Amino acid sequence: xxxxxxxxxxxxxxxxxxxxxxxxxxxxxxxxxxxxxxxxxxxxxxxxxxxxxxxxxxxxxxxxxxxxxxxxxxxxxxxxxxxxxxxxxxxxxxxxxxxxxxxxxxxxxxxxxxxxxxxxxxxxxxxxxxxxxxxxxxxxxxxxxxxxxxxxxxxxxxxxxxxxxxxxxxxxxxxxxxxxxxxxxxxxxxxxxxxxxxxxxxxxxxxxxxxxxxxxxxxxxxxxxxxxxxxxxxxxxxxxxxxxxxxxxxxxxxxxxxxxxxxxxxxxxxxxxxxxxxxxxxxxxxxxxxxxxxxxxxxxxxxxxxxxxxxxxxxxxxxxxxxxxxxxxxxxxxxxxxxxxxxxxxxxxxxxxxxxxxxxxxxxxxxxxxxxxx
Amino acid sequence: xxxxxxxxxxxxxxxxxxxxxxxxxxxxxxxxxxxxxxxxxxxxxxxxxxxxxxxxxxxxxxxxxxxxxxxxxxxxxxxxxxxxxxxxxxxxxxxxxxxxxxxxxxxxxxxxxxxxxxxxxxxxxxxxxxxxxxxxxxxxxxxxxxxxxxxxxxxxxxxxxxxxxxxxxxxxxxxxxxxxxxxxxxxxxxxxxxxxxxxxxxxxxxxxxxxxxxxxxxxxxxxxxxxxxxxxxxxxxxxxxxxxxxxxxxxxxxxxxxxxxxxxxxxxxxxxxxxxxxxxxxxxxxxxxxxxxxxxxxxxxxxxxxxxxxxxxxxxxxxxxxxxxxxxxxxxxxxxxxxxxxxxxxxxxxxxxxxxxxxxxxxxxxxxxxxxxxxxxxxxxxxxxxxxxxxxxxxxxxxxxxxxxxxxxxxxxxxxxxxxxxxx
Numbered sequence: 001x002x003x004x005x006x007x008x009x010x011x012x013x014x015x016x017x018x019x020x021x022x023x024x025x026x027x028x029x030x031x032x033x034x035x036x037x038x039x040x041x042x043x044x045x046x047x048x049x050x051x052x053x054x055x056x057x058x059x060x061x062x063x064x065x066x067x068x069x070x071x072x073x074x075x076x077x078x079x080x081x082x083x084x085x086x087x088x089x090x091x092x093x094x095x096x097x098x099x100x101x102x103x104x105x106x107x108x109x110x111x112x113x114x115x116x117x118x119x120x121x122x123x124x125x126x127x128x129x130x131x132x133x134x135x136x137x138x139x140x141x142x143x144x145x146x147x148x149x150x151x152x153x154x155x156x157x158x159x160x161x162x163x164x165x166x167x168x169x170x171x172x173x174x175x176x177x178x179x180x181x182x183x184x185x186x187x188x189x190x191x192x193x194x195x196x197x198x199x200x201x202x203x204x205x206x207x208x209x210x211x212x213x214x215x216x217x218x219x220x221x222x223x224x225x226x227x228x229x230x231x232x233x234x235x236x237x238x239x240x241x242x243x244x245x246x247x248x249x250x251x252x253x254x255x256x257x258x259x260x261x262x263x264x265x266x267x268x269x270x271x272x273x274x275x276x277x278x279x280x281x282x283x284x285x286x287x288x289x290x291x292x293x294x295x296x297x298x299x300x301x302x303x304x305x306x307x308x309x310x311x312x313x314x315x316x317x318x319x320x321x322x323x324x325x326x327x328x329x330x331x332x333x334x335x336x337x338x339x340x341x342x343x344x345x346x347x348x349x350x351x352x353x354x355x356x357x358x359x360x361x362x363x364x365x366x367x368x369x370x371x372x373x374x
Numbered sequence: 375x376x377x378x379x380x381x382x383x384x385x386x387x388x389x390x391x392x393x394x395x396x397x398x399x400x401x402x403x404x405x406x407x408x409x410x411x412x413x414x415x416x417x418x419x420x421x422x423x424x425x426x427x428x429x430x431x432x433x434x435x436x437x438x439x440x441x442x443x444x445x446x447x448x449x450x451x452x453x454x455x456x457x458x459x460x461x462x463x464x465x466x467x468x469x470x471x472x473x474x475x476x477x478x479x480x481x482x483x484x485x486x487x488x489x490x491x492x493x494x495x496x497x498x499x500x501x502x503x504x505x506x507x508x509x510x511x512x513x514x515x516x517x518x519x520x521x522x523x524x525x526x527x528x529x530x531x532x533x534x535x536x537x538x539x540x541x542x543x544x545x546x547x548x549x550x551x552x553x554x555x556x557x558x559x560x561x562x563x564x565x566x567x568x569x570x571x572x573x574x575x576x577x578x579x580x581x582x583x584x585x586x587x588x589x590x591x592x593x594x595x596x597x598x599x600x601x602x603x604x605x606x607x608x609x610x611x612x613x614x615x616x617x618x619x620x621x622x623x624x625x626x627x628x629x630x631x632x633x634x635x636x637x638x639x640x641x642x643x644x645x646x647x648x649x650x651x652x653x654x655x656x657x658x659x660x661x662x663x664x665x666x667x668x669x670x671x672x673x674x675x676x677x678x679x680x681x682x683x684x685x686x687x688x689x690x691x692x693x694x695x696x697x698x699x700x701x702x703x704x705x706x707x708x709x710x711x712x713x714x715x716x717x718x719x720x721x722x723x724x725x726x727x728x729x730x731x732x733x734x735x736x737x738x739x740x741x742x743x744x745x746x747x748x749x750x751x752x753x754x755x756x757x758x759x760x761x762x763x764x765x766x767x768x769x770x771x772x773x774x775x776x777x778x779x780x781x782x783x784x785x786x787x788x789x790x791x792x793x794x795x796x797x798x
Contacts, residue, residue, distance in 0.1 A: 008619075008621045008624050009621065009623070009624075009658060010619045010620060010622055010658070011619075011622065011623055011651070011654050011655055011658060011664065011666070012616075012619060016615050016616070016619075018615065019615060021475050022617055023615075024717065029452075036672075044504075044615055046609075046611055047611060047612050047615065048611065048615050049611075050525035050608070050611070051451070051606075051608065053451060054606060056474060056478050058476065059441065059444070060444045060447075060474070060475060063438075063441045063444030063445045063475070064444060064445075064447055064449055064451060065448060066437070066445055066448055066449065066775060067435075067444070067445045067446060067447060067448015067449040067450070068448045068449075068451055068452040069448075069454060070435060070448070070452070070454055071448075071449055071450055071451075071452030072452065073452050089438060090438065090441065093437060093438050093441075097435075098438075102588070105375065117669065117670075117672070131568040133382075173694075175694070176667060176668075177664050177665055177667040177693055178654065178665065178666045178667065179663075179664065179666075179690070179693075180622075180654070180657075180662070180664040180665075180666075182659045183616060183619075210576060220415045220435065220449060221431040221452070221453050221454070221458060222412075223410070223412040223413060224412075226411070226412060226432070226434075227413075227434075228427070228433070228434045228435075228436075229433075229434070229435045229436070230427070230434075230435075230436045231436060231437050231438055232436055233399050234547070238434070238437065239427065239428045239526070240425065240427060240428065252670065288691040288692045288693065289589045289690075289691070289692040289694075291691040292691045307502070334573045350696075361694075362692070362694040364692065364694060364696060
C-alpha cells in the first residue's frame with residue numbers, strides 16, 4: 001500500500017487515477033487491446049499492473065481475463081463500444097462462471113466505428129440488456145476525477161465480493177482530459193480482502209454453493225478440492241444441466257445476487273435545494289455541465305436540485321423516488337434517445353419530464369439552463 | 375474400469391464414437407505421467423466432446439464455442455506451478471471458429487496441450503461442414519461432398535511455433551501418443567481423427583478412416599519446434615502511478631478573475647501539445663485551476679494539432695469550449711481546423727502567425743512571426759508571446775516549468791529569449 005503524498009497539486013488525467021485506484025484495490029492484471037479513446041488506460045495498465053498481456057483481439061481479451069480470474073487473479077481491461085461488442089458473449093460467460101473482473105468502457109460516438117475521438121453517452125441501453133436473460137450486471141459511472149478514484153476501487157470491490165464482471169462506464173472526454181488536481185483530496189484505498197472457501201470445512205466443496213448468495217471462491221490451481229467452472233446452465237457442483245430445479249435455482253441466484261446486494265452499491269450525488277420544484281439529472285460527463293448550470297441558476301435565484309447517478313445498473317429504485325418528488329425533471333445526457341429515462345420510466349415517461357440531448361458535442365451548461373428556464 | 379481421472383466407464387457418447395477413446399486414453403496417458411486428477415485443469419469447448427466434464431475428477435472449466443483455447447491460455451498465464459497440466463478439449467468446429475486462439479497460444483508457446491477431436495463435422499448441431507472437413511467428405515450441408523479442403527491445423531500450429539504437434543488416427547490405444555504431447559513443456563497440439571458414427575459414417579458409407587485421411591492429403595505424423603519456454607518477464611513496472619507526478623507548487627500569481635478558454639493550434643510535430651502543457655502547468659503554478667485536452671487526426675503525425683485549455687481562479691467542471699476567449703494559431707493546419715470558431719468570436723484575442731491570412735473575426739488580432747524560431751518550436755514560442763502580451767501567466771512561470779521538467783536543453787531557449795526580447 002503506497003501513501004499518497006499530501007498537499008500535492010499536479011496536472012493529471014482521469015485514466016491515471018482509474019488504473020492506480022484499481023491496482024490499490026486489488027486488481028493485478030491488465031489485458032489490453034488498443035482502441036481509441038481507451039489507450040491511456042492501456043498504457044498505464046501496462047506500467048502499473050503486476051501482469052500485463054497484449055491480447056490479439058477483444059474476444060481473446062475477455063477469455064484470457066476469465067482464465068486468469070479462474071486462477072485467482074483480478075483482471076481488468078479498457079475498451080470502447082467496438083471492442084465491447086466483441087466481448088459481450090465472453091462477458092456473459094464470465095457472468096455465468098461468476099468470475100470477478102472490471103471492464104472500463106470508454107464511450108465514444110457510434111454507431112459502429114463512429115468517430116473514435118468524439119465523446120458520447122450512448123451505451124447505457126446496451127449495458128442494461130447485454131446479459132442474455134436480462135440479468136443485471138453492475139455498472140458504475142464516473143462523473144468527476146474524484147469518482148475516477150473512488151468508483152474504480154469500488155468497481156474492483158464489487159467484482160470481487162459479488163464474483164461478477166463489472167463495467168466502469170466513462171467517456172472520451174473524461175479519460176483523455178487533464179486537470180489541475182490536488183492529490184491531497186484523494187481518500188486512501190485499501191486492498192479488498194478476498195474471501196476464499198474455508199479449507200477446514202468438512203464435506204465436499206461445491207463450486208456454486210452460495211454463502212449469502214455468492215459462492216465461496218477457490219482457484220483451479222489448488223489441489224485440495226475439485227473446482228468446476230461452467231458457462232452452461234449448471235447445478236451447485238458446476239455440472240452442466242438442462243433445466244432441472246437446482247440449475248434453475250442457480251441461474252435465478254445470479255439475478256438475485258446482484259439485485260439483493262445492489263443496495264450496498266447504490267452510489268449517487270444529491271444536491272437538494274430547499275423548496276426547489278425542479279430537478280436536474282445528469283450522469284457521466286454531462287454531470288459537469290449540470291453542476292455549472294445549477295451554480296448559475298442558483299446565482300440567478302432559481303431553485304433547482306441536482307441528482308448525479310453513479311450506480312447505473314441495476315437501476316436503484318431511489319432514482320425514481322427522487323425524480324417523482326419533483327414537479328419538473330430535466331434529464332441531460334449525450335445521446336438522442338434519453339437512455340437514462342428509458343431505464344427509469346420505460347414508455348411511461350411522465351409529462352413533467354424534459355430531455356436535453358446531444359450528439360457529437362458535449363452538452364453545455366447553457367443548454368441545460370435554457371431547458372430549465374423554458 | 376474406473377480410473378482416477380474418470381469417475382465412470384459409462385461415457386456419454388454414441389456407440390463407436392472416437393470421443394470415448396480419447397477420454398479413456400487421456401486418462402491413461404495422465405496416469406502414465408503420474409499426474410493426480412487435481413494436477414489437471416481440463417478446459418472443454420462446446421460440442422459433443424465437451425460433455426465429458428461431468429465424468430472427470432480433474433478441475434473442469436467449460437467455456438464457449440471456439441474460445442476454450444483462449445480460456446485455457448488465460449489459465450496458463452495465471453498458473454505459477456509448472457507441474458500443473460492444462461489440457462483443452464476442442465472439436466473441429468471449435469477449432470474453425472477459434473483458429474486465432476490456437477495460433478496465439480502456439481506463437482507464445484504457452485504451457486498447455488490442445489486435443490482436437492476432429493470428426494470432420496459439427497456433430498452436436500446436426501452434421502454440418504466445418505473448416506476441417508476434407509474435400510469430398512459428405513456432411514448434412516454438403517451431400518455431394520465438401521468442395522473445399524480443410525485447414526491443416528497441425529501445419530498451422532507448427533508454423534505458428536508450437537513446441538510439439540501430432541496427427542493421429544483415433545483407433546486402438548493412443549495413450550502413448552497423447553502422453554508425448556502432455557509431457558511436452560510449452561504448447562502442444564494433437565489432432566485425433568475420427569468419424570462421427572451418427573453423421574459421418576451414415577453419410578459416407580463404406581469409407582474407412584485411413585482412406586479419408588489419405589484422400590485429404592494430410593499426413594499422420596509428428597512435428598516439433600525447439601522453443602524457449604514462455605517468458606513471463608513483464609518489463610519495468612511502477613508501484614505507484616501517482617508518486618512520480620511532479621508536484622506543481624504555487625510560485626506565481628495570476629490576475630485572472632474569471633474563467634478563460636484558450637485554443638492553441640498548429641501542425642503535428644510543431645509542439646502544440648507541449649506548449650499547451652507549459653501553459654497549463656504554469657497556470658497551476660500561478661494558483662489557477664486548469665483543464666487541458668488535445669485533438670488531432672487519426673494519423674497523429676500529420677495534419678492539425680489542437681489543444682483546448684481552460685484557466686480559472688475557481689474549480690472547473692464543464693471543460694468544453696464552444697467559442698474560445700483566446701486563440702493561438704501557428705500554422706495553416708491549425709487555422710483550417712479552427713476557422714469556424716475564430717469567425718464566431720465576437721470578442722477576445724487571436725494570436726496568429728504573420729504568414730497566415732487572417733479570417734473575419736470579432737476578436738482583436740495580434741500577428742507575430744511565431745515560426746521565426748523554427749517550425750518545431752513555433753507553438754512554444756507563441757505561448758511565451760501570449761504570456762508576455764496578456765500577463766495572465768508570466769513568462770517566468772513558463773520558464774520555471776521548463777526548468778523543473780528538465781526541458782531547457784531540448785528547447786532553443788536562447789533563441790526564444792532573444793525573440794521575446796525583441797517584442798515590444
